[in-house]
Amino acid sequence: MIASSPSNHPLGAVTDFSRAGRPLDLACARLKSAGLRITQPRVAIIEALIRREHPVSIEQLHHDLANDACDLVTVYRCLAVFEELGLVRRCFFHNGTGLYEINLNDSHHHHIVCKSCGKVERIDASFTENTERILRERGYEQVTHLVEFFGVCPACQKKTAEFSPLPAASITR
Amino acid sequence: MIASSPSNHPLGAVTDFSRAGRPLDLACARLKSAGLRITQPRVAIIEALIRREHPVSIEQLHHDLANDACDLVTVYRCLAVFEELGLVRRCFFHNGTGLYEINLNDSHHHHIVCKSCGKVERIDASFTENTERILRERGYEQVTHLVEFFGVCPACQKKTAEFSPLPAASITR
DNA sequence: ATGTCTGCAAATCCTTTGCATTTTA
DNA sequence: TAAAATGCAAAGGATTTGCAGACAT
Numbered sequence: 001m002i003a004s005s006p007s008n009h010p011l012g013a014v015t016d017f018s019r020a021g022r023p024l025d026l027a028c029a030r031l032k033s034a035g036l037r038i039t040q041p042r043v044a045i046i047e048a049l050i051r052r053e054h055p056v057s058i059e060q061l062h063h064d065l066a067n068d069a070c071d072l073v074t075v076y077r078c079l080a081v082f083e084e085l086g087l088v089r090r091c092f093f094h095n096g097t098g099l100y101e102i103n104l105n106d107s108h109h110h111h112i113v114c115k116s117c118g119k120v121e122r123i124d125a126s127f128t129e130n131t132e133r134i135l136r137e138r139g140y141e142q143v144t145h146l147v148e149f150f151g152v153c154p155a156c157q158k159k160t161a162e163f164s165p166l167p168a169a170s171i172t173r
Numbered sequence: 174m175i176a177s178s179p180s181n182h183p184l185g186a187v188t189d190f191s192r193a194g195r196p197l198d199l200a201c202a203r204l205k206s207a208g209l210r211i212t213q214p215r216v217a218i219i220e221a222l223i224r225r226e227h228p229v230s231i232e233q234l235h236h237d238l239a240n241d242a243c244d245l246v247t248v249y250r251c252l253a254v255f256e257e258l259g260l261v262r263r264c265f266f267h268n269g270t271g272l273y274e275i276n277l278n279d280s281h282h283h284h285i286v287c288k289s290c291g292k293v294e295r296i297d298a299s300f301t302e303n304t305e306r307i308l309r310e311r312g313y314e315q316v317t318h319l320v321e322f323f324g325v326c327p328a329c330q331k332k333t334a335e336f337s338p339l340p341a342a343s344i345t346r
Numbered sequence: 347a348t349g350t351c352t353g354c355a356a357a358t359c360c361t362t363t364g365c366a367t368t369t370t371a
Numbered sequence: 372t373a374a375a376a377t378g379c380a381a382a383g384g385a386t387t388t389g390c391a392g393a394c395a396t
């Protein structure tokens with residue numbers, strides 16, 4: 001079901017960063033406490049992610065940065081670090097390429113992706129079987145969905161010794 | 174919720190191909206009716222997909238084929254054709270690479286993927302909010318899920334002229 | 347000061363494309 | 372035999388890596 005929210009976003013709540021206690025500071029604090037450095041590229045990337053709010057491709061993110069704030073390679077490297085840190089979440093949509101999304105409060109939510117233009121909107125709340133119907137009521141057509149569950153299977157829990165999880169990439173969390 | 178089924182598969186039903194009316198023949202019939210040719214590589218690939226039953230990577234699939242049944246490039250090309258035809262479904266899991274799965278009866282189902290070994294099991298039935306709980310009861314730990322919805326947004330429906338959908342890749346259908 | 351991060355270039359990996367040859371219908 | 376599919380090689384695009392120099396702490 002689509003979350004109700006104070007925002008008037010057509011699909012429900014959109015994180016209201018303005019009153020969330022300085023998202024950038026939050027992110028920097030997380031970097032610091034992890035022993036990482038606050039560099040100009042990192043700040044620029046985090047700001048761009050916050051501005052975007054929704055999942056973005058690395059390339060798009062690079063374009064977003066003010067006149068070559070940093071190299072594309074740096075964007076790759078920073079996002080890898082951020083993801084490791086949980087500061088960013090990687091989403092895989094139907095094209096197979098990962099999009100990155102800022103993740104400051106570990107909120108668990110989902111997305112509706114336009115099959116035509118690729119526009120991404122956020123859906124809060126846990127999913128239900130009614131979501132598709134609601135989306136159709138909202139005017140979406142050809143509505144489908146993708147659902148995958150992840151977990152560590154019983155067999156793997158036994159062999160704790162050689163346990164080295166797949167790069168699980170906090171997708172949905 | 175996890176589907177009940179005649180099979181004793183721990184997570185529910187697994188398509189019982191033995192009584193499904195020759196899956197290979199079914200697939201070939203679909204190729205034929207689409208005006209496509211039944212070639213040796215295509216047959217080998219379909220057989221391998223059927224044997225696997227669960228989503229496989231292209232590379233794995235190529236390895237599965239008996240002593241170089243065909244070139245890796247051919248596997249790519251065949252899977253693209255099969256996907257177009259709906260004979261195969263492409264799934265994107267947490268690593269971002271697409272895995273292919275045979276799709277003979279358009280059944281809509283989901284998967285549970287082990288974060289450690291990557292093993293994939295099928296979950297039939299439409300998803301519910303209880304699934305995670307049930308998976309935990311089954312012995313899975315660190316259970317999370319990924320949900321994305323796809324559809325054509327109202328704005329895109331207007332501009333029918335220049336409408337060229339993204340490569341939507343029947344993911345979950 | 348010094349260990350981390352970045353930029354640039356090159357390497358690597360996965361996937362696609364071109365074209366001559368083989369195969370299916 | 373004629374169109375379609377394949378194999379091989381090479382192109383393409385995205386991501387990663389190596390290393391010297393720049394930058395935070």
